[in-house]
Amino acid sequence: MIHSNGWHQYNIWEHSATVRDLYARRCRLEAEEMTCHQQAVTLLKPYVSPGDTLLDVGCGSGYFFHSLRKGMVPVEYWGIDATAVLIDIGQQHLPTFGLPAHHLQPMRIEDLGGKADHVVCINVLSNLDNYHRPLERLLNTAQKTVILRESLASVGDYAYVSDRFLDDGVDLKVHVNTYPVQEVCDFISSYGFRVESIPDQRTGDLPEMVIGYTHHWRFLVAVRQQEAGN
Numbered sequence: 001m002i003h004s005n006g007w008h009q010y011n012i013w014e015h016s017a018t019v020r021d022l023y024a025r026r027c028r029l030e031a032e033e034m035t036c037h038q039q040a041v042t043l044l045k046p047y048v049s050p051g052d053t054l055l056d057v058g059c060g061s062g063y064f065f066h067s068l069r070k071g072m073v074p075v076e077y078w079g080i081d082a083t084a085v086l087i088d089i090g091q092q093h094l095p096t097f098g099l100p101a102h103h104l105q106p107m108r109i110e111d112l113g114g115k116a117d118h119v120v121c122i123n124v125l126s127n128l129d130n131y132h133r134p135l136e137r138l139l140n141t142a143q144k145t146v147i148l149r150e151s152l153a154s155v156g157d158y159a160y161v162s163d164r165f166l167d168d169g170v171d172l173k174v175h176v177n178t179y180p181v182q183e184v185c186d187f188i189s190s191y192g193f194r195v196e197s198i199p200d201q202r203t204g205d206l207p208e209m210v211i212g213y214t215h216h217w218r219f220l221v222a223v224r225q226q227e228a229g230n
C-alpha cells in the first residue's frame with residue numbers, strides 16, 4: 001500500500017554515512033573549512049549591519065556558522081535543511097560553539113515563510129528539479145541580500161543522474177543542473193534586486209567534477225533595491 005515516506009525514501013542526503021560523518025567533523029571543526037564558505041563570507045560582509053539575521057538555506061548541519069564566526073560577521077545565524085538527520089548533527093555539536101540548537105530547523109525550502117535580512121544558499125539549487133520556485137522563496141524572504149553559489153553557465157544543462165557515492169545497496173538519482181546564468185540573473189532582478197555574477201575563487205571558470213558530473217560553480221550576489229512586497 002502507499003505511504004507518505006517518499007521524501008525520505010528518495011532523498012539522497014539521507015543515504016550517505018560518509019556525508020553524515022563529514023558534516024559532523026565540519027561542525028566539530030575537525031575538517032577543513034570549505035573555500036566557497038570563506039568566499040561567501042567575504043561577499044556577504046560588506047552588506048551586514050550588527051544584529052542582522054542570516055538564514056542559511058539547505059545548510060546541511062549548519063557549519064557555515066563557523067565561517068561567519070571566523071570572519072567576525074556580526075549576524076545572528078539561522079539554518080534550515082530538508083534532511084532532519086543532518087540538522088540533528090548540527091543541533092548536537094554547534095551549541096558547544098554558541099549556536100542555540102533551535103536556530104537549526106528541519107525544513108524544506110518549499111515550506112519556508114517569514115523574513116531574514118540575509119539569505120545564503122550554497123550548493124543546493126543545482127540539485128533540485130529547477131530553480132524558480134525555491135529561488136522565489138529565498139528572494140521573498142531576504143530583506144537585504146541573497147548570496148547563491150550554484151552551477152551556472154551561459155547555456156543551461158539539466159540532468160537526472162545516479163549518485164554512485166551513496167551507502168551500499170542504495171540506488172537513487174539526483175538532479176545535477178547547470179542553470180543559464182543570465183536567465184537566473186534576470187529572474188532575480190525581476191524581484192527587485194541588483195545582481196552580480198562572480199567567479200568561484202577556487203575553481204575559477206573551470207568546470208569541476210562532483211559525484212562524477214560536471215559543475216560550473218559561480219556566485220550570485222543579489223542586493224535588494226526595492227522594499228519586499230509581501
Ligand SMILES: C[S@@+](CC[C@H](N)C(=O)[O-])C[C@H]1O[C@@H](n2cnc3c(N)ncnc32)[C@H](O)[C@@H]1O
Nearest residue numbers: 013058059060081082083107108109122123124
Ligand atoms: C550539497 S548539500 C550543501 C550543504 C551546505 N549548504 C554546504 O554548503 O555544504 C545540499 C543540501 O541541500 C539540502 N536540501 C535538498 N533539497 C532541499 C530542499 N528542498 N529544501 C531544503 N534543503 C534541501 C540537502 O538536505 C543537503 O543538506
